[in-house]
Amino acid sequence: MACEKYRIPHFFAYPRQPKQQTYVEISHGADKREFYEQGNVRIDPERMRMAMKEWQRVWNEERPHQALNYLTPNEYYEKWQRGRLPTRDVITLQT
Numbered sequence: 001m002a003c004e005k006y007r008i009p010h011f012f013a014y015p016r017q018p019k020q021q022t023y024v025e026i027s028h029g030a031d032k033r034e035f036y037e038q039g040n041v042r043i044d045p046e047r048m049r050m051a052m053k054e055w056q057r058v059w060n061e062e063r064p065h066q067a068l069n070y071l072t073p074n075e076y077y078e079k080w081q082r083g084r085l086p087t088r089d090v091i092t093l094q095t
Helices: 022-034 045-061 073-081
Strands: none
Touching: 022 045, 045 073
């Protein structure tokens, strides 16, 4: 397994336990509503890969997220890297 090879801890969550995997559930729901249900499914695997890659770019670079105080994930990360987020605004994932 790649996680073992690179010594990355891997945590498992039980299915249908949204409190265990809140961020994953939110992300999957947004993918369903904002990508798949908007007609972005492609039959050709290469075209589907490209559509998904574009959606990932939009999600991280263009779409503001309410949970991040209406910043994009990239904007949030850049502010966090520079130490420009007030402590009360920092989201820390617990593992």
